[in-house]
Amino acid sequence: MWALLGRFRRLILICIGGPGGWRGGALYVVVLALELSSVWIGLQLIAWNADFYNALERVDAAAAVTQIGVFAVLIMTSAARFLLSDYLRKRLLIWWREVLTSAALDCWLADKTFWRLRPGASPDSVENPDQRIAEDCRLFVRGLLRETLDLISGLVGLFTYVTLLWSLSTFPLAFTLFGFGIEIPRYMVWLSFIYVAISSVITHGLGKPLKSLFFEQEAREANFRYALARLRDSATEVALSDGEPAERRLLDSHFAAIRANWRRLIRREVIVGLFTRPYFQTVLQVPIFFALPAYLAGAMTLGGLMQIRSAFMNVVTTLSWFIFSYRDLADLVATTERLDGLFQASKAPLPSPGAPRDIERVTGGERLRVSGLRLATPTGAWLRPVPDAEVGRGERVWVRGPSGAGKSTLFAAFAGLWPYGEGRLETPAGAALFMPQRPYLPQGGLAEAAAYPLDPAALPNGAVEDALRLVGLGGRLTTPGGSDETAVQGLSGGERQRVALARLLLNRPDWAYLDEATSALDEPAEAELLAMLEARLPDTTFIVAAHRRPQSLTGLREFHVGPAPRDAEDRLTA
Numbered sequence: 185m186w187a188l189l190g191r192f193r194r195l196i197l198i199c200i201g202g203p204g205g206w207r208g209g210a211l212y213v214v215v216l217a218l219e220l221s222s223v224w225i226g227l228q229l230i231a232w233n234a235d236f237y238n239a240l241e242r243v244d245a246a247a248a249v250t251q252i253g254v255f256a257v258l259i260m261t262s263a264a265r266f267l268l269s270d271y272l273r274k275r276l277l278i279w280w281r282e283v284l285t286s287a288a289l290d291c292w293l294a295d296k297t298f299w300r301l302r303p304g305a306s307p308d309s310v311e312n313p314d315q316r317i318a319e320d321c322r323l324f325v326r327g328l329l330r331e332t333l334d335l336i337s338g339l340v341g342l343f344t345y346v347t348l349l350w351s352l353s354t355f356p357l358a359f360t361l362f363g364f365g366i367e368i369p370r371y372m373v374w375l376s377f378i379y380v381a382i383s384s385v386i387t388h389g390l391g392k393p394l395k396s397l398f399f400e401q402e403a404r405e406a407n408f409r410y411a412l413a414r415l416r417d418s419a420t421e422v423a424l425s426d427g428e429p430a431e432r433r434l435l436d437s438h439f440a441a442i443r444a445n446w447r448r449l450i451r452r453e454v455i456v457g458l459f460t461r462p463y464f465q466t467v468l469q470v471p472i473f474f475a476l477p478a479y480l481a482g483a484m485t486l487g488g489l490m491q492i493r494s495a496f497m498n499v500v501t502t503l504s505w506f507i508f509s510y511r512d513l514a515d516l517v518a519t520t521e522r523l524d525g526l527f528q529a530s531k532a533p534l535p536s537p538g539a540p541r542d543i544e545r546v547t548g549g550e551r552l553r554v555s556g557l558r559l560a561t562p563t564g565a566w567l568r569p570v571p572d573a574e575v576g577r578g579e580r581v582w583v584r585g586p587s588g589a590g591k592s593t594l595f596a597a598f599a600g601l602w603p604y605g606e607g608r609l610e611t612p613a614g615a616a617l618f619m620p621q622r623p624y625l626p627q628g629g630l631a632e633a634a635a636y637p638l639d640p641a642a643l644p645n646g647a648v649e650d651a652l653r654l655v656g657l658g659g660r661l662t663t664p665g666g667s668d669e670t671a672v673q674g675l676s677g678g679e680r681q682r683v684a685l686a687r688l689l690l691n692r693p694d695w696a697y698l699d700e701a702t703s704a705l706d707e708p709a710e711a712e713l714l715a716m717l718e719a720r721l722p723d724t725t726f727i728v729a730a731h732r733r734p735q736s737l738t739g740l741r742e743f744h745v746g747p748a749p750r751d752a753e754d755r756l757t758a
C-alpha cells in the first residue's frame with residue numbers, strides 16, 4: 185500500500201512539477217470547485233424531492249407545477265456545470281499528459297536508456313516501453329483526474345449528506361431482542377455506514393485479482409501490436425522467405441494469449457458484477473425499505489420519506505465510491521505500476537547478475553587507447569581477448585577477427601554503450617560517428633537519412649545533394665533538397681550503406697567507426713567510396729571493422745580481436 189502511494193506521489197510530482205505545472209494546478213482547483221458545486225445542486229434536488237412529493241400528497245396542482253419549473257432550472261444548471269467541468273477536465277488531461285509524456289521521453293532517451301533497457305539485452309529490460317509512453321501516460325492522467333476529483337468531492341459530499349441525513353432521521357429503530365427493549369436513535373445514519381462497509385469488504389475480496397489481470401492484458405495487447413509492427417518493418421524479408429505461415433502462427437499465439445487473459449478478466453468481472461450490479465440497483469430502493477417502519481408508524485410524510493431516501497442514497501453512493509470505482513481503481517493501479525516502473529528502471533537500471541562491469545573509462549584524451557580490455561556478454565560470458573592498442577588522429581585501422589569474436593561489441597564499448605567487461609579504455613575528444621552494417625534510416629526523406637542526426641535544414645544549400653551524388657545516389661534525388669519520402673522506399677542494402685556514407689560526408693566526424701558499413705557493396709565500389717571518403721575527410725580517423733581488407737585506405741594498420749593470424753602485418757600492440 186505504501187509502495188503504491190509512493191508511486192502515485194512520484195508520478196503526481198512529475199505532473200505538477202513540470203513546465204507550466206502551476207497552470208495545471210490552478211485548473212485542477214477550478215475543476216474541483218465545479219465538482220463540489222454538484223454537491224450544492226444535489227442538496228437542492230433533495231429539498232425539491234420533499235417539496236414536490238408533499239405537493240402531490242396535498243394534491244396541490246399549482247405547487248406541483250412550480251416544482252416542475254424549479255426542477256427544470258436545477259437540471260439546466262446541473263447540465264451547464266457538467267459540460268464546463270468536463271471541458272476543463274479534458275484541457276487539463278492534455279496538459280498533464282504532455283508534461284508526463286515529455287518526462288517519460290526525457291528519461292527514455294537520456295543516457296541511452298532505450299539501448300540499455302532494450303528487449304533481450306538484459307534480464308532487467310523494460311517490456312513494451314512504447315505502450316508505457318504512448319498509452320500509460322494518458323491512462324494515468326485520466327485515471328488520476330477521475331479518481332481524485334471523485335474522491336475529494338465525494339468526501340465533501342459525504343460530510344454534507346451525512347449531516348442532512350442526521351437531521352432528517354430523527355426517528356429511532358425500536359425492537360425487542362431476548363426480552364430486552366432496544367432502541368437505536370438515528371438508525372438510518374448507522375445503517376448507511378454498516379451497509380457500505382460490508383459491501384466494500386465483499387467487493388475487495390471478489391475483485392482483488394483484477395489489478396494483475398489488467399496489467400497482464402495491456403502487456404499482451406502491446407506484444408500483439410509489436411509483432412504486427414515488426415511484420416510491417418520486415419515486410420520484404422518475410423515475403424521473400426514465404427514467412428506468412430510462421431508470422432501467422434506467431435500472431436495467432438499472441439492473440440491466443442490476449443484471449444486467454446481476457447477470458448480470465450471477464451470471468452472475474454462477472455464475479456465482481458454479480459455483487460456490484462445488484463448492489464448498485466438496490467441502493468436506490470433500500471432506504472425506502474429501511475425507513476418504511478417510521479413512515480408506516482406515521483412518523484413522516486411521503487415527501488419526508490422521499491427526502492430521506494435521497495439523502496440516504498447520496499450517503500451510500502458517496503460512501504460506495506470504492507465499490508463503484510473498483511474496476512477503474514484496479515486499472516489505475518496497474519497503469520501506475522507500469523509507468524513508475526519505466527521511470528525507476530530508467531533512473532537505475534539494475535546490473536545484470538553475473539556480468540562484470542569493471543571497465544575503467546577515460547574520455548576526452550588525444551588518442552584512443554585500449555589496455556587490458558576484456559569484454560563480456562550481459563550474461564557474463566567472456567568474449568575473445570582484445571589486444572592493447574593506441575590509435576591517433578588521422579590514422580586508418582582495420583579491425584578484423586572471426587565472426588562472433590566481439591568486433592561490434594568492441595565498437596559499442598568505444599561508443600560508451602557496453603558496460604560489461606574489465607580493463608581500461610581511453611576514448612578521444614572530438615565528434616565520433618558510428619556506422620553499423622544495417623544503417624538506421626529515420627522517418628523522412630533521403631535528406632533526413634543522409635544528414636542524420638543533423639537537421640538537413642541546418643546544412644548549407646546543396647550540401648545534401650552533393651553528398652548523395654558523391655556516394656552515387658544522385659539518380660535517387662526526385663525532389664530538390666531530397667525531402668521526398670518515397671525516395672527512401674525500396675533502397676537496396678548497398679544503397680542504404682551509401683546513404684550512411686553520405687552521412688559521414690555531411691557530419692564530418694573526427695572519428696569514424698565503420699562496422700561492416702560497406703559489406704553490401706561490391707569490392708570496386710567499396711574501394712572507390714572509401715578512397716573518396718579518405719580524400720574528402722583527410723583528418724578523420726577511420727576505424728573499420730570488416731571481414732575483407734579495405735583495400736583503398738592508405739597506411740592501414742590491423743587490429744585483431746581474438747587470436748591474430750600468422751600473416752598479420754602490423755600489429756597494434758602498445
Ligand SMILES: Nc1ncnc2c1ncn2[C@@H]1O[C@H](COP(=O)(O)OP(=O)(O)OP(=O)(O)O)[C@@H](O)[C@H]1O
Nearest residue numbers: 304305561562563586587588589590591592593594
Ligand atoms: N546482448 C547480448 N547478449 C548475449 N550475447 C551477446 C549480446 N551481444 C553480443 N553477444 C555475443 O557476443 C559475441 C560477440 O558479438 P559481436 O556482434 O560483437 O561479434 P562480431 O565480431 O561483430 O561478429 P560478426 O563478425 O559476425 O558481426 C557474440 O557471440 C554474440 O552472440
